[in-house]
Amino acid sequence: MSKVAAQIYKYSALPSSHSIRLIQLKPGVTNIWSDITLSLRITSLNEAVEYDALSYTWGDPLPPFSRKDRSNWGMDAVRRYPINIDGYLLEVTANLIDALHALADTGTRKSAMKSQYIWIDSICINQEDPLERAAQVSIMGSIYEAAQNVVIWLGGEDEFTNDALAAMKALSVIPRERHPEVKLADWYNQGTVLRRLGVQTNITPYMWLGLVAFLNRPWFSRVWVVQEVSLARDAVVVQTKDTSLVNVVKCYQFPNGYHLARSDLDELRTNVSIGMAAVYLESTRAGIASVGHKAWFYYLLQAHRHCLASDPRDKIYALLGIAWKERPPFSTHPGAIVPDYENSVREGYTNVAKTMLLSRKDLHYLSHVQDASFTAIDELPSWVPDYSVELRPVPLSMRGAPSWKASGGLSWNHQLGYQEPGSLNVLGFRLDTIVDAVREKPNPNDFQESEMTDAYWINVFELTRALNDIYPGQRPWQGVLELEPEGSPFSFENFEDLFIAPIERQASPRPDIGYRDLFSDFERELRYSGNARCLFRTARGYLGIGAQPLQTDDEIWILGGADTPVILRKPVYGSYRLIGETYVHGIMHGEAIRSITQEQMQQISLQ
Numbered sequence: 001m002s003k004v005a006a007q008i009y010k011y012s013a014l015p016s017s018h019s020i021r022l023i024q025l026k027p028g029v030t031n032i033w034s035d036i037t038l039s040l041r042i043t044s045l046n047e048a049v050e051y052d053a054l055s056y057t058w059g060d061p062l063p064p065f066s067r068k069d070r071s072n073w074g075m076d077a078v079r080r081y082p083i084n085i086d087g088y089l090l091e092v093t094a095n096l097i098d099a100l101h102a103l104a105d106t107g108t109r110k111s112a113m114k115s116q117y118i119w120i121d122s123i124c125i126n127q128e129d130p131l132e133r134a135a136q137v138s139i140m141g142s143i144y145e146a147a148q149n150v151v152i153w154l155g156g157e158d159e160f161t162n163d164a165l166a167a168m169k170a171l172s173v174i175p176r177e178r179h180p181e182v183k184l185a186d187w188y189n190q191g192t193v194l195r196r197l198g199v200q201t202n203i204t205p206y207m208w209l210g211l212v213a214f215l216n217r218p219w220f221s222r223v224w225v226v227q228e229v230s231l232a233r234d235a236v237v238v239q240t241k242d243t244s245l246v247n248v249v250k251c252y253q254f255p256n257g258y259h260l261a262r263s264d265l266d267e268l269r270t271n272v273s274i275g276m277a278a279v280y281l282e283s284t285r286a287g288i289a290s291v292g293h294k295a296w297f298y299y300l301l302q303a304h305r306h307c308l309a310s311d312p313r314d315k316i317y318a319l320l321g322i323a324w325k326e327r328p329p330f331s332t333h334p335g336a337i338v339p340d341y342e343n344s345v346r347e348g349y350t351n352v353a354k355t356m357l358l359s360r361k362d363l364h365y366l367s368h369v370q371d372a373s374f375t376a377i378d379e380l381p382s383w384v385p386d387y388s389v390e391l392r393p394v395p396l397s398m399r400g401a402p403s404w405k406a407s408g409g410l411s412w413n414h415q416l417g418y419q420e421p422g423s424l425n426v427l428g429f430r431l432d433t434i435v436d437a438v439r440e441k442p443n444p445n446d447f448q449e450s451e452m453t454d455a456y457w458i459n460v461f462e463l464t465r466a467l468n469d470i471y472p473g474q475r476p477w478q479g480v481l482e483l484e485p486e487g488s489p490f491s492f493e494n495f496e497d498l499f500i501a502p503i504e505r506q507a508s509p510r511p512d513i514g515y516r517d518l519f520s521d522f523e524r525e526l527r528y529s530g531n532a533r534c535l536f537r538t539a540r541g542y543l544g545i546g547a548q549p550l551q552t553d554d555e556i557w558i559l560g561g562a563d564t565p566v567i568l569r570k571p572v573y574g575s576y577r578l579i580g581e582t583y584v585h586g587i588m589h590g591e592a593i594r595s596i597t598q599e600q601m602q603q604i605s606l607q
Contacts (some may be wrong), residue, residue, distance in 0.1 A: 008088065021043075021124040022124065023118050035086040035438050038084065054151050055235075056099050058096070061098075063217055065272060079122070081084060098156060124136075138340040150236075152236065154238070163204075164210035166210070171203070171211075174201055180436070220277040224314065277306060283303070296323075297328075297330070300322065306391075310536060313339075317339040349377065358414055362563075364563055369382070369578060371532065373549050374386070381423070395584055406588050407558055409593075424606040425603060428559035428602065428606060429600050429601070431557060432584075434538055434539075435539045437537070438459040480485070511603065542585065543584070550582075565583075567579040
């Protein structure tokens with residue numbers, strides 16, 4: 001037995017594109033190298049017996065700041081822990097072995113599982129066969145839709161769990177229809193507000209910390225979870241003491257809940273960030289449930305860009321099962337985006353970007369390209385979003401801005417084609433060149449007067465002094481800088497003294513300028529300036545705001561089909577590279593395009 005048991009499990013080929021494997025747990029059956037014994041059976045998805053499906057994370061299930069002892073097990077997603085499958089050895093990850101131990105417990109299995117069989121991706125799919133992986137991923141949405149129940153394994157308990165569950169229990173009594181009653185200012189008197197909403201428990205700062213830590217567990221940020229939860233007929237969370245998934249995320253759906261938790265966390269002087277993954281996850285799940293159809297692919301790519309995946313290609317493939325196939329890009333370009341693990345990440349991402357542009361017949365999708373300094377995929381074309389990293393800075397169209405159309409009626413001729421793989425041909429005109437920029441911002445966590453803050457505000461002042469010629473009688477700050485989220489540490493509420501003092505101390509202003517009046521003009525506008533972007537001035541005197549990697553001599557272009565201007569960089573040889581979209585005050589509604597002739601338009605290639 002030991003000789004046979006030591007042999008590695010070998011997968012037999014699945015007989016059809018709708019075949020799946022199912023697991024039957026065999027609790028109590030052990031051997032010398034594993035106390036987890038399973039049996040696998042092959043069946044057709046169309047004729048399968050009733051089964052459950054497991055939702056978990058391959059790597060560490062706990063937040064990085066948890067102090068739970070990790071000394072005895074590998075915390076990565078490496079499969080190194082043996083299980084027994086029909087007498088043969090298969091290695092799985094540490095978190096999955098914990099989940100299997102939990103399900104092997106009779107009481108847990110009876111409360112969590114509705115069926116005799118369960119589907120688990122890393123066991124039921126041959127991970128070493130890229131063709132099988134692609135085929136199974138393409139039907140994974142159907143696999144979760146057909147499951148009787150989704151069993152969610154969030155990992156074991158840590159020092160935050162009890163406080164988190166107490167907060168969830170207290171907040172989950174608030175009906176969703178009463179959430180709009182909560183206003184931003186109410187959170188500064190949260191005890192009164194919560195009692196008015198029916199919450200009788202005093203929610204302490206440590207309970208808020210526990211809740212935030214719980215919602216920061218990696219499961220909530222795993223991209224596959226979006227599909228697994230959104231398609232589930234029913235879902236149960238293991239190891240949360242009868243707390244349902246709905247209650248887990250329900251307590252975090254307040255429109256201003258961020259500020260409630262943030263104010264209490266500030267009391268603890270903790271730097272724990274409030275992850276929004278749970279909010280986006282519940283928003284997608286609830287949205288699909290309420291409208292009766294799946295979600296626009298464009299929305300899914302945007303809403304879940306922050307999610308994580310061990311394979312970067314899965315940032316795309318994991319969302320296909322919940323994408324609305326009757327809408328673009330699938331209705332316009334059927335078969336263009338399908339799982340393919342033989343293609344490189346660069347090839348897959350480029351194909352998605354090209355398909356999204358062609359399906360929309362405009363260049364709006366260029367705004368989803370991240371700051372180039374965050375790009376992680378090698379040799380990715382500059383116009384292709386790197387879906388493996390978070391989208392920063394946030395696109396201007398998502399910052400509560402007005403509806404812009406810098407290109408006026410000029411459209412993108414998608415028939416310009418692609419000169420070579422990775423190139424994008426566009427039509428537009430060069431508006432101007434960047435000649436000056438203000439890069440350094442004060443540390444948002446340090447509101448004390450310093451040389452850095454002095455220098456920053458003086459640079460802002462000097463950059464804007466030259467704007468009168470192109471903006472006579474205007475206050476360009478309002479349009480340019482209303483881009484910072486509410487509550488930004490860079491608001492003038494925090495920097496009033498720091499702004500005025502350096503100017504009066506070092507800039508030697510004339511006494512008749514009236515810097516206190518100047519401050520009142522800045523107060524509303526600068527509070528929205530984005531710390532992922534920087535101010536710049538062009539050769540012709542335009543004021544704009546663009547991604548931090550911009551340089552002097554970068555060019556401002558208006559492209560046909562693009563809502564916002566873009567910053568391009570032209571090397572000595574080769575094609576232009578996209579640095580990012582930009583706001584340029586005074587041209588965002590097509591003002592610059594009105595005087596442009598056809599002869600001034602140029603066809604260029606982005607690489």
